[in-house]
Amino acid sequence: MKKHTNLLLLATENLLRHKTKSIVVSLCIIAILLPFITAIAISEGVRLQSLGSVEESADLYLTFDEFGRNAAIPLKYLDEVKEVFGVKKVVPRIIGRCYLQDKLAVIVGIDKEYLPESTTCVTGRIFENANEVVIGNELAEYFNLNIGDQFSMRGQNRKLFTIVGFFSSASNIWSASTIFMPFEDAGDLFGKREFATDIQIYSVPGHNGEIATELYYIFENEPYRLQDKGMIELYVKKGFMLKEGIFTALYTVAFALGIPAILVASGFGLSERRKEIGIMKATGWQTLEVLELISFEQLLISLFGATTAILLSIIWMKCFNGAFIAQFFIGEINLLPEFAVPAKFLPLPCLLSFFFAIILTMVGSIYSSWRASTESPVAALK
Amino acid sequence: MIRTEKLCKYYSIHSRHEVHAIRDINLNISKNTFVVFNGPSGSGKTTLLNIIGALDRPTEGKVFIYDEEITSFSDIGLSRLRREKIGFIFQNFHLIPRLSSWENVSYPLIPLGISFRERFQMAKLLLEKVGLGDRLDHAPEELSGGQQQRVAIARALVNNPEIIIADEPTSNIDDETSEHLLELLKELQTDGVTILVATHDAGFEKIADEIYKIKNGRLE
Ligand SMILES: Nc1ncnc2c1ncn2[C@@H]1O[C@H](COP(=O)(O)OP(=O)(O)OP(=O)(O)O)[C@@H](O)[C@H]1O
Ligand SMILES: [Mg+2]
Numbered sequence: 001m002k003k004h005t006n007l008l009l010l011a012t013e014n015l016l017r018h019k020t021k022s023i024v025v026s027l028c029i030i031a032i033l034l035p036f037i038t039a040i041a042i043s044e045g046v047r048l049q050s051l052g053s054v055e056e057s058a059d060l061y062l063t064f065d066e067f068g069r070n071a072a073i074p075l076k077y078l079d080e081v082k083e084v085f086g087v088k089k090v091v092p093r094i095i096g097r098c099y100l101q102d103k104l105a106v107i108v109g110i111d112k113e114y115l116p117e118s119t120t121c122v123t124g125r126i127f128e129n130a131n132e133v134v135i136g137n138e139l140a141e142y143f144n145l146n147i148g149d150q151f152s153m154r155g156q157n158r159k160l161f162t163i164v165g166f167f168s169s170a171s172n173i174w175s176a177s178t179i180f181m182p183f184e185d186a187g188d189l190f191g192k193r194e195f196a197t198d199i200q201i202y203s204v205p206g207h208n209g210e211i212a213t214e215l216y217y218i219f220e221n222e223p224y225r226l227q228d229k230g231m232i233e234l235y236v237k238k239g240f241m242l243k244e245g246i247f248t249a250l251y252t253v254a255f256a257l258g259i260p261a262i263l264v265a266s267g268f269g270l271s272e273r274r275k276e277i278g279i280m281k282a283t284g285w286q287t288l289e290v291l292e293l294i295s296f297e298q299l300l301i302s303l304f305g306a307t308t309a310i311l312l313s314i315i316w317m318k319c320f321n322g323a324f325i326a327q328f329f330i331g332e333i334n335l336l337p338e339f340a341v342p343a344k345f346l347p348l349p350c351l352l353s354f355f356f357a358i359i360l361t362m363v364g365s366i367y368s369s370w371r372a373s374t375e376s377p378v379a380a381l382k
Numbered sequence: 383m384i385r386t387e388k389l390c391k392y393y394s395i396h397s398r399h400e401v402h403a404i405r406d407i408n409l410n411i412s413k414n415t416f417v418v419f420n421g422p423s424g425s426g427k428t429t430l431l432n433i434i435g436a437l438d439r440p441t442e443g444k445v446f447i448y449d450e451e452i453t454s455f456s457d458i459g460l461s462r463l464r465r466e467k468i469g470f471i472f473q474n475f476h477l478i479p480r481l482s483s484w485e486n487v488s489y490p491l492i493p494l495g496i497s498f499r500e501r502f503q504m505a506k507l508l509l510e511k512v513g514l515g516d517r518l519d520h521a522p523e524e525l526s527g528g529q530q531q532r533v534a535i536a537r538a539l540v541n542n543p544e545i546i547i548a549d550e551p552t553s554n555i556d557d558e559t560s561e562h563l564l565e566l567l568k569e570l571q572t573d574g575v576t577i578l579v580a581t582h583d584a585g586f587e588k589i590a591d592e593i594y595k596i597k598n599g600r601l602e
Contacts, residue, residue: 002495010492017480272479279476282437283490284465284541287457374457378438381476 007289011296022301024265025361029305030312032258032360033353037313038325039247040349043240045342050236054229057116058091058200060208061232062215065225072195077218081199084214086207092196094186099154105139106178107153109186114200119180123147124165127182134165138176159189247328263364270368277372278380290373294365302357310350317343383413383576384434384545389443391429391599403429404599407443411578411592413544416571418587419580421596427580428473428549430596434578435470435547436460447545465490469538471548473580475530477522477537483509484518487536508536513562528555535563539570546570548579552586560585 015022062081064071075092082090094109112126115134124147127134135145140163145151149163161181187193203211212226277290316322322341372380389407392400404426411417419427432438434445436452444453452463464470477486487508488501496504509515512532522530531554538546546567552560564585567577579586587593595602 002497003493006492006495006497009498275476276478279478280489281461282464282470282472282476283537284461285490285493286461289493376438378432381472 003289004292007293008296011293011300014293014297015300018269021265021269025262025301025364026305026308028258028262028265029302029357029360030309032255032262033306033309033357034313034316035254035325036251036356037310037345037349037353038316038322038343039244039251039328041313041317041343041345042322042326042341043244043247044344044346044349047237047240048344049342050240051233052118054233054236057229057232059203059229060201060211061227062199062201063197063225063227065223070198070225072192072197073199073224075194075196078196078199080218081201081215084211084218086204086211087201088204089202091200091202092183093198093200094183094190094192094195095197096186096190098156098189100139100143100151100179101154103139103142104177105153107186107189108178108180109183109189110180111183115180119167121165121167124163127164127180130182131159131161131185132164133161133179133181133185134167135163135180136176136178137166137168139179140166153189156189159185161185243328250328259360259363262360265364273369274372274380277369278377281373281380282377287370287373291366291370294369295362298358298361298365302354302361306350306354306357309353310345314345317341383448384411384578385409385446385449386434387444387446389430389433389440389445391426391433391438392441402599404433404440404596407599407601409594409601411576413576414571414574415591416567416577416589417579417592417594418590419578419594419596420582420587421580425596426599427596429599431470431547431549431578431580435468435545436463437470465494465541467544469541469543469546471531471534471538471546471551473549473553475522475534477530477533479523480521482519482521483514483525483533483536486522486533487540490537490540504540505536508539509533511539512536512566513559528559531555532559532563535566543575545576545578548577548581550580550582552581552583564589 062073064073078090078092081087091110091114093114094107096107096109098105098107112128115126121134122137124134139145143151145163147163147165150160151163152158152160161179167180181189183196184193187195201211208228215224215226280290281287316325322343326341386407386409389409390405391403393403394400407430419430421427429438433440436445436455440453444451446452447463447467452460455463478489481489484502484505487505488496491501491504506515506518509518509532512535514529514532514536517525517529517533520529522533525533531551535548535551538548548567551563555563560583567579568589571577579590
């Protein structure tokens with residue numbers, strides 16, 4: 001035990017003694033890990049929020065299908081769908097996008113009694129009359145809007161909206177740029193009355209199958225599309241895996257460039273190290289003891305590098321809102337008003353990055369050290 | 383105590399020309415003797431001492447220490463032998479740069495689990511013995527050649543070896559200091575240590591029990 005303590009202490013001293021090398025290696029580790037940790041945290045955060053908003057939504061989504069994409073569905077089917085056995089509630093929605101000056105806003109047209117539960121008015125009230133809107137906190141802050149202010153969307157100035165309330169939502173990606181308005185106003189705004197972008201169906205548990213069969217007869221030859229919650233959830237997850245995939249691909253390139261950097265850095269003073277090992281072996285150190293010392297050094301520097309990277313990543317999220325990295329995961333982030341990018345630091349990725357660091361530093365040092373400590377001391381001292 | 387049988391070391395350069403650094407060395411050294419190896423530069427003194435000191439393996443032949451054939455030892459066995467029985471003083475010191483004198487001296491004790499305080503005490507005692515009590519915290523770079531030599535000597539003594547092997551220990555120090563070293567080694571011999579020295583220094587020949595002359599890798 002005392003021996004291992006001694007070796008651990010010596011490892012610490014060695015790192016402090018070779019400051020330049022230690023700093024360079026730590027910087028390499030941090031440069032490699034920082035984007036990785038930040039990206040994982042953002043992707044986790046965004047995913048949790050998205051899944052959260054899927055969670056509180058309807059059981060079935062009904063749209064039309066055009067060229068394999070979701071398309072608007074005529075409202076004339078609404079009453080028929082309402083009558084299907086097992087259907088509790090049908091909610092037509094219009095979801096669209098519009099520019100408010102230079103920022104992209106998500107317009108949600110919905111009857112006021114169907115506003116999502118997680119959306120709570122922090123100030124003002126829910127819309128009551130035509131042309132009244134409730135807008136997201138961040139959007140209001142960005143444009144410095146107040147209750148009672150009137151505005152119109154870019155390119156659609158015949159319609160004038162009045163702000164009656166601000167809301168915040170549990171998922172702040174949504175609240176960032178969303179404008180809620182009455183269903184009819186949204187139809188007007190996009191010039192498509194008698195249509196909904198989708199119809200949300202709330203069903204009695206266990207009746208989704210029957211509902212689907214019934215809808216098949218209602219729509220007969222119409223190209224409709226029915227999706228359930230699980231599928232939507234899957235899409236969200238898939239979307240994230242794709243985005244993560246793109247990021248991973250880019251990151252792998254950076255990682256591949258980082259490895260030689262670390263190798264070069266940990267190769268600093270390798271001949272000096274070799275000689276040192278020769279001296280240690282000549283004065284009675286065992287090969288295993290030498291390797292233990294060197295492993296301790298790598299362990300310590302990895303621990304230091306990884307911890308610093310995690311802390312910096314947290315700071316990066318707090319102070320810079322994940323700049324440069326968030327756009328990989330949130331499309332059009334530059335077009336949205338500023339909002340706090342969600343991030344969640346899970347223990348597993350943190351642990352993983354620590355292992356990354358260990359592997360990188362070990363690769364850089366263990367082989368050469370092993371070579372030096374298994375040849376004869378005379379050879380190592382050459 | 384130390385016996386060699388037909389010890390040979392060849393170096394092949396460009397895989398063809400072989401340098402016979404030593405050949406057919408048969409030695410029999412009893413415990414507690416003071417042995418001096420003498421010979422011109424390049425005659426093979428260092429090569430021989432490295433092999434006896436378990437720092438290198440011979441190409442052919444055997445080395446016995448206490449009737450144990452160390453040439454068949456594994457890496458672990460050789461390390462243990464160096465740790466427990468041998469103190470080696472190198473021709474060019476081989477101190478670890480940037481470490482202070484006392485840290486260099488006590489370095490072999492670290493894997494033995496000896497505490498910081500004890501290590502410091504032991505190193506201090508030995509450095510005082512070689513006359514460097516006032517240079518405990520100096521790094522090798524801050525010491526003269528002779529002082530470095532003495533740090534190397536103190537390090538060789540730190541594990542209380544039964545055999546001390548010194549390769550030209552006086553080549554870098556003045557007459558007075560080498561006189562001092564001679565006394566120190568003599569003193570160790572009276573404590574029961576076996577001493578092997580490679581040197582040109584005539585002073586050693588006066589006090590040696592046995593003198594071997596080496597020429598072209600052979601004993602004369
Ligand atoms: N690694 C090596 N590769 C090739 N030849 C070597 C090697 N080491 C030593 N030699 C050769 O072996 C011979 C003996 O060398 P050694 O160092 O033992 O001599 P020495 O008696 O100690 O000389 P000096 O008095 O100069 O220290 C020399 O001719 C040298 O060139
Ligand atoms: Mg020599």
